[in-house]
Amino acid sequence: MSRAETVIRVEGVSQAFGAPGDPRRVVALESASLDITRGELLCLIGPSGCGKSTLLNIIGGLAAPSTGTVTIDGQPVRGPSPQKVAFVFQENTLFPWRTIIDNVKLGMAFQGVAKSERDERAFESLKAVGLADFTNHYPSQLSGGMKQRAQLARALGLQTEILLMDEPFAALDEQTRMVLGEDLSVLLARTGKTIIFVTHSLVEAVFLADRVAVLTARPGKIKKIIHVEEGHPRKSSFMTSPKLTALRNELYALLHDEIRKTMSQRGETSEGA
Amino acid sequence: MKSGSRLAQRLIQLGVLLVILGAWYWGTLPGRINPLLLPPPAPVFRNFWVLLTTSSIWPDLFVTVREWVTAFLIAAVSGCSLGYIISRSGYAVKVFDPLLAGLYSIPAILLFPLYLLFFGLGPGSKIAIGTTIAFFPIVLNTIAGLAYVDKAYITAAKSMGANNLQMFWSVMMPAAFPIVLTGLRLGCIIAFLAILGGETISSLAGLGHRIVSLAENMESAQMFGNILFAIAMAFIINGVVSFVEARGKRGMQ
Numbered sequence: 001m002s003r004a005e006t007v008i009r010v011e012g013v014s015q016a017f018g019a020p021g022d023p024r025r026v027v028a029l030e031s032a033s034l035d036i037t038r039g040e041l042l043c044l045i046g047p048s049g050c051g052k053s054t055l056l057n058i059i060g061g062l063a064a065p066s067t068g069t070v071t072i073d074g075q076p077v078r079g080p081s082p083q084k085v086a087f088v089f090q091e092n093t094l095f096p097w098r099t100i101i102d103n104v105k106l107g108m109a110f111q112g113v114a115k116s117e118r119d120e121r122a123f124e125s126l127k128a129v130g131l132a133d134f135t136n137h138y139p140s141q142l143s144g145g146m147k148q149r150a151q152l153a154r155a156l157g158l159q160t161e162i163l164l165m166d167e168p169f170a171a172l173d174e175q176t177r178m179v180l181g182e183d184l185s186v187l188l189a190r191t192g193k194t195i196i197f198v199t200h201s202l203v204e205a206v207f208l209a210d211r212v213a214v215l216t217a218r219p220g221k222i223k224k225i226i227h228v229e230e231g232h233p234r235k236s237s238f239m240t241s242p243k244l245t246a247l248r249n250e251l252y253a254l255l256h257d258e259i260r261k262t263m264s265q266r267g268e269t270s271e272g273a
Numbered sequence: 274m275k276s277g278s279r280l281a282q283r284l285i286q287l288g289v290l291l292v293i294l295g296a297w298y299w300g301t302l303p304g305r306i307n308p309l310l311l312p313p314p315a316p317v318f319r320n321f322w323v324l325l326t327t328s329s330i331w332p333d334l335f336v337t338v339r340e341w342v343t344a345f346l347i348a349a350v351s352g353c354s355l356g357y358i359i360s361r362s363g364y365a366v367k368v369f370d371p372l373l374a375g376l377y378s379i380p381a382i383l384l385f386p387l388y389l390l391f392f393g394l395g396p397g398s399k400i401a402i403g404t405t406i407a408f409f410p411i412v413l414n415t416i417a418g419l420a421y422v423d424k425a426y427i428t429a430a431k432s433m434g435a436n437n438l439q440m441f442w443s444v445m446m447p448a449a450f451p452i453v454l455t456g457l458r459l460g461c462i463i464a465f466l467a468i469l470g471g472e473t474i475s476s477l478a479g480l481g482h483r484i485v486s487l488a489e490n491m492e493s494a495q496m497f498g499n500i501l502f503a504i505a506m507a508f509i510i511n512g513v514v515s516f517v518e519a520r521g522k523r524g525m526q
Contacts, residue, residue: 080431080432092425095444095447095448106433107434110430
């Protein structure tokens with residue numbers, strides 16, 4: 001981290017739904033600021049509804065913030081920038097009427113990549129996620145874990161520098177997500193991409209991230225950033241190491257109050273604190 | 274086990290048809306039902322065979338098929354276009370979807386006397402009633418298909434840089450296709466039924482016209498032969514259109 005170069009800069013980003021004064025107005029994010037350096041993996045973690053996914057969508061240009069700015073390489077984000085940013089979503093967003101490889105190729109087609117190059121890139125990225133034998137399957141023929149691998153392949157095939165992952169493993173069982181997490185760490189160490197990874201899982205956050213940004217209960221603010229000093233790719237032994245456990249416990253302590261706060265917000269109908 | 278029960282279903286269906294045929298044969302034995310009201314199966318099938326092997330029915334068949342194809346094409350083009358336009362705006366969907374669904378519940382055949390006045394006794398009034406009846410399932414299914422595409426697909430395509438045209442052709446169309454296709458199948462079949470019905474009420478030519486004039490001339494065996502012909506046609510149309518629909522859906526998966 002000696003020559004840290006900022007790629008993504010989030011400055012005072014707030015997001016509110018509903019007009020001011022409306023009793024149903026929800027402030028999801030409040031002046032969140034964050035710098036993401038080139039090649040790092042940053043995890044966003046926080047209680048449900050704290051605006052993690054909202055922040056990710058704002059960074060990726062899928063939503064516009066109420067106030068504040070996001071810049072990528074110094075350019076303000078005003079909409080999706082598919083040349084720079086690729087998404088992996090929580091829910092299965094593979095198109096069911098296309099085969100896996102055709103799903104991977106579609107985004108390239110949108111961006112005008114030459115046909116011959118599409119085939120090659122799609123196959124390479126499917127091979128990288130271990131789906132080389134499933135290129136001509138339809139999404140409905142794959143398991144949940146394989147679908148998420150295919151989504152990752154689709155994002156990798158776009159060859160963007162930045163990858164935004166919105167709880168990509170949340171719908172999977174714990175054993176599958178452990179394996180996917182390890183594979184992801186190996187894969188991402190090779191690609192050197194800049195990644196923002198939203199998760200609910202404390203262990204997943206520590207295992208994958210260079211830095212973990214903890215968000216507060218709604219309205220979401222960055223509460224603290226924890227550094228995980230451990231080289232990539234992470235080995236499975238790191239999963240059981242005292243270092244990971246200690247960081248996990250630190251995260252838990254940070255999050256505990258926020259989760260309580262979220263619960264009480266839900267219990268009451270008043271505006272709260 | 275499964276194929277066994279499938280076979281049993283087919284046998285039961287065949288059995289029901291045989292029972293009807295048997296009852297028909299038994300009921301029309303000499304001294305039972307007046308053959309002018311219901312002729313026995315043998316002469317009816319003989320007449321049906323004549324229709325299949327000679328060209329006597331061709332002029333009327335041509336009239337009916339032309340009315341049907343014209344009505345279906347008008348309904349398909351207008352229904353799909355209007356459905357597309359409405360689906361572009363959430364507000365329009367909220368306004369027009371219930372409105373069209375409400376209009377769909379009106380028995381459109383009641384408009385037929387009006388169409389006779391407007392378009393005359395010829396093919397015009399049949400095309401009009403066929404179009405009216407086929408239009409609604411087509412437009413409603415087009416709206417249902419296009420307006421309710423899963424948001425996650427749209428977001429994913431947007432994040433990958435799809436422009437409006439790419440979004441329509443690569444996401445909206447294939448996502449909506451199976452539902453639109455169901456509307457087209459329904460429209461295709463009920464247009465045929467509506468046109469036959471219209472022809473039997475008032476017309477100058479066509480299958481329905483033939484059946485009515487044979488009935489008026491007390492040519493019962495011939496009339497039933499023609500009815501069999503119309504039934505066979507509806508059956509084949511249904512089979513072909515359902516096959517096309519299933520193939521189309523399989524292609525899109």
